[in-house]
Amino acid sequence: MTTPEQKAESKIESDLEEQGWEKIDSDSNRTGYDKYVQLSDGREADYVLYSIGKPVAVIEAKRQSKNPKNHLQQARNYAQVIGGGSYSGVYGVPFVFSSNGETMVVDDLSEGTQDAREIRSFYTPSDISRRLALSISSGLDWLSSHTHEDTDKELWENQFEAISSIKDALQSRKRRILVSMATGSGKTRLAMALTYQLLESGYAGRVLFVPDTEQLERDALQAFQSYDPLGSPRFSDQYITRGFDEYRDKGDADVVVSTIQKAHYELKENPEQCSVGEFDVVVADECHRGIYNSEEGYGKVLDYYDSIEIGLTATPHQKTIQRYNNNHVYSYDYHEALDDDKVVPFRPYVIQTEATMDGIVYDGKHYSPSDFGTNVYIHDTHRKVAKEVADIADVESELTLVFAQNIDHANIIAEDFREVLSEELDIDNPKEFVKTITSEDRHSEATLDNFDDKRRNPRVAVTVDMVSTGVDVRPLNNLVFLRAVKSSILFNQMVGRGTRNTPKKEFFRLFDCIGVLNYHDDNMFSTENIDIQYTDSEDTQDAKPTDPPKEIEDEDIDRVVKRHQAYPLKHGFVEEDEFVSEVSEAIESNREAVTRAVNSAESIEEADIEIEKILSKEWKYFSREYILDAVPSHIESLFELASEIILGHNSIRQNSERAKEAVNEEYELSEEQQEWVQMFVERAVIEKETISKPQLLEKPFSDYGGYDYAIELFQEPDLNAIIAAFNDRLLSMPETATTNTGDSHSTNETNYV
Numbered sequence: 001m002t003t004p005e006q007k008a009e010s011k012i013e014s015d016l017e018e019q020g021w022e023k024i025d026s027d028s029n030r031t032g033y034d035k036y037v038q039l040s041d042g043r044e045a046d047y048v049l050y051s052i053g054k055p056v057a058v059i060e061a062k063r064q065s066k067n068p069k070n071h072l073q074q075a076r077n078y079a080q081v082i083g084g085g086s087y088s089g090v091y092g093v094p095f096v097f098s099s100n101g102e103t104m105v106v107d108d109l110s111e112g113t114q115d116a117r118e119i120r121s122f123y124t125p126s127d128i129s130r131r132l133a134l135s136i137s138s139g140l141d142w143l144s145s146h147t148h149e150d151t152d153k154e155l156w157e158n159q160f161e162a163i164s165s166i167k168d169a170l171q172s173r174k175r176r177i178l179v180s181m182a183t184g185s186g187k188t189r190l191a192m193a194l195t196y197q198l199l200e201s202g203y204a205g206r207v208l209f210v211p212d213t214e215q216l217e218r219d220a221l222q223a224f225q226s227y228d229p230l231g232s233p234r235f236s237d238q239y240i241t242r243g244f245d246e247y248r249d250k251g252d253a254d255v256v257v258s259t260i261q262k263a264h265y266e267l268k269e270n271p272e273q274c275s276v277g278e279f280d281v282v283v284a285d286e287c288h289r290g291i292y293n294s295e296e297g298y299g300k301v302l303d304y305y306d307s308i309e310i311g312l313t314a315t316p317h318q319k320t321i322q323r324y325n326n327n328h329v330y331s332y333d334y335h336e337a338l339d340d341d342k343v344v345p346f347r348p349y350v351i352q353t354e355a356t357m358d359g360i361v362y363d364g365k366h367y368s369p370s371d372f373g374t375n376v377y378i379h380d381t382h383r384k385v386a387k388e389v390a391d392i393a394d395v396e397s398e399l400t401l402v403f404a405q406n407i408d409h410a411n412i413i414a415e416d417f418r419e420v421l422s423e424e425l426d427i428d429n430p431k432e433f434v435k436t437i438t439s440e441d442r443h444s445e446a447t448l449d450n451f452d453d454k455r456r457n458p459r460v461a462v463t464v465d466m467v468s469t470g471v472d473v474r475p476l477n478n479l480v481f482l483r484a485v486k487s488s489i490l491f492n493q494m495v496g497r498g499t500r501n502t503p504k505k506e507f508f509r510l511f512d513c514i515g516v517l518n519y520h521d522d523n524m525f526s527t528e529n530i531d532i533q534y535t536d537s538e539d540t541q542d543a544k545p546t547d548p549p550k551e552i553e554d555e556d557i558d559r560v561v562k563r564h565q566a567y568p569l570k571h572g573f574v575e576e577d578e579f580v581s582e583v584s585e586a587i588e589s590n591r592e593a594v595t596r597a598v599n600s601a602e603s604i605e606e607a608d609i610e611i612e613k614i615l616s617k618e619w620k621y622f623s624r625e626y627i628l629d630a631v632p633s634h635i636e637s638l639f640e641l642a643s644e645i646i647l648g649h650n651s652i653r654q655n656s657e658r659a660k661e662a663v664n665e666e667y668e669l670s671e672e673q674q675e676w677v678q679m680f681v682e683r684a685v686i687e688k689e690t691i692s693k694p695q696l697l698e699k700p701f702s703d704y705g706g707y708d709y710a711i712e713l714f715q716e717p718d719l720n721a722i723i724a725a726f727n728d729r730l731l732s733m734p735e736t737a738t739t740n741t742g743d744s745h746s747t748n749e750t751n752y753v
Helices: 004-018 068-081 125-132 136-145 157-171 187-201 214-225 244-250 260-269 299-304 318-323 334-339 379-392 407-425 444-451 488-495 576-589 591-600 604-618 624-630 638-647 651-666 671-687 693-697 706-713 719-732
Strands: 032-038 044-051 054-061 095-099 104-108 117-119 176-181 207-210 241-243 255-257 281-285 308-313 328-332 346-352 360-362 365-367 376-378 399-403 434-437 460-463 476-481 508-512 550-552 562-565 567-569 572-574
Touching: 004 032, 004 044, 004 054, 004 095, 044 125, 054 068, 054 125, 068 095, 068 104, 136 157, 136 187, 157 176, 157 187, 157 328, 176 187, 176 318, 187 207, 187 214, 187 281, 187 308, 207 260, 214 241, 214 255, 214 444, 241 244, 244 255, 244 260, 260 299, 308 318, 346 379, 360 376, 376 379, 379 407, 379 476, 379 508, 399 407, 407 434, 407 460, 434 444, 444 460, 476 488, 567 576, 567 624, 576 591, 576 604, 576 624, 576 638, 591 604, 591 638, 604 624, 604 638, 624 638, 651 671, 651 719, 671 706, 671 719, 693 706, 693 719, 706 719
Parallel strands: 054 095, 176 308, 176 328, 207 255, 207 281, 241 255, 281 308, 346 508, 376 550, 399 460, 399 476, 434 460, 476 508
Antiparallel strands: 032 044, 044 054, 095 104, 104 117, 346 562, 360 365, 567 572
16 A cells, blocks of 8 residues: 555656656766665655756655645755755755655755745756856845946936845845836836846846737847847847747747746646746736736746746736735836826827717617627717817827727727728828737738838727737827726726827827726726726627627717817816816915915926926826916916916016017017017016016026126117116006016015915
């Protein structure tokens, strides 16, 4: 009868042989395992692993009812007897294992390594040989003493801060580390710079970079292979980067790039080619989908490898944070990136139709969003949306991405957009101007490459999932939502396609044609605390209809209920009047702080910065960009808006501008002289007084040569005449708060603000 111990040993030996360890005699110079090895102190180790005759690991075997972790110390005791204490000054082998045949744990006895942990199988001989070449302790020292200046001098501050946080976590022996950074704020560059340091330090010898889309995989592979950091050799001069298939064929690489789907398939279909120790670090880029369930989801891939796991995401969720053992070491959100000009703001437009997040009712029947494109085609909605988008955006010179519910829906939308845009814009080749980018398109990769180039067609792309996450189309100007996406994580990823910055891109437009903005208003760029109720498969329904779809060709079946630019408030997205009203209330409620900020500012620009800081504490979207976009066109600064709200008028600004116009009409001034008169206006508004010659010794005039330069500049006409003319016009106008004559400063006690 087989004992429990024998059952455990049988499974252990089977796993060892699957991983490439053959049964050998410990006296040989071969690679393999020996059983019941007598030690010098008379004790017996259950198993010892040898690499070319040298002992490299001890295995303690226990029956299935025993917890292997509780018996790892016994293996450590044996490790002290073997060899000469080369590891941590005590142990003669670098690794010890404890296993009951079902569960096993490993402890790396080298100095500086992480604590003992459970693994899925034994290391292969090549895993151990490769890991013996690493230097964890000295690698940590190297990482601690080297900054981004030593490897990549062009890192942004947020990237440098993120890498520093990751290295601090490694010093603390953390095995799972999470960094969240807004889409467009440089996660891939961060990953490349971090990988360079990990390899240079000797802390890691092979890194697996795991994105979750094929396009991101291609982009990342190219990025690593062409990475040329300022201050260091090109990455490709030092290290080999390969795709997963090429790595399997050639067997060597320092960096391997693979989608998590491909790695999952490989692990499932070709487990004999995978080993738990073949990667030292795994960087999971935007692997927010399907990683929570380790047994059934893609998280099984990340769990399989005995590696340090570093997660990068723009949309962290509590489940993600929990996966990384709450080691959320760095966060850099959209609003921080916006403040640092790393991303661009969005300008929302609502095109409200009868089609909503709940679907549409036609002819007494309700159709859900999952019916769009499968059980019902509503051409009228697509055509009206296309016309509205063309009226608002410069579709011919900008790039527009339309999100559809499913592939059939995408095809129908593309046809309807072609029809409308060819009429509205007189397009020569509408089939090239508007194209789909979906998994069914044979040339989707080429289409996407063309879409990334503003010089080529298509100008409008319709997609479902292929361009919804992880795809970098920097010039993208317009996002059009005809898809009722209900996953907040996916929605934020989709919005992130527009946030990426380019030199001439000031903002992107978000066209909400189905109600997604108010559906997700509480979770816009904030996903940590949402309830995960919808998976991606629930958001997109690609199942074919059971009956032929109802094709609604009738005109005016749908209608544009309302079209307006939208502005974010705490309770949802509203029209400009309501937004400005809320801004006005915020200024009134902070009257004293706003007044102090303005009176202490030396320029309108400085006053605007201080007012924006005050208002943003009330609501994160009370930014200068949004406010000035919503207020009447004659308001050009938060300073002017605050002045109007608090005083009810803007007399000094208006009168100063009129004084300038009068002077310009009376005298023929050069362009530079006109610029100085404009500075008179700014100074009069800030100081709430007329201009005097002593002021020309101060800022802003001192920055442009001051009083002496002004005398030289205004030889014709005379400087005194210009100042007198400006002050006379200013003082002669009604409702001013200024009283100053000649060269002396004098003002009444009435503050402008």
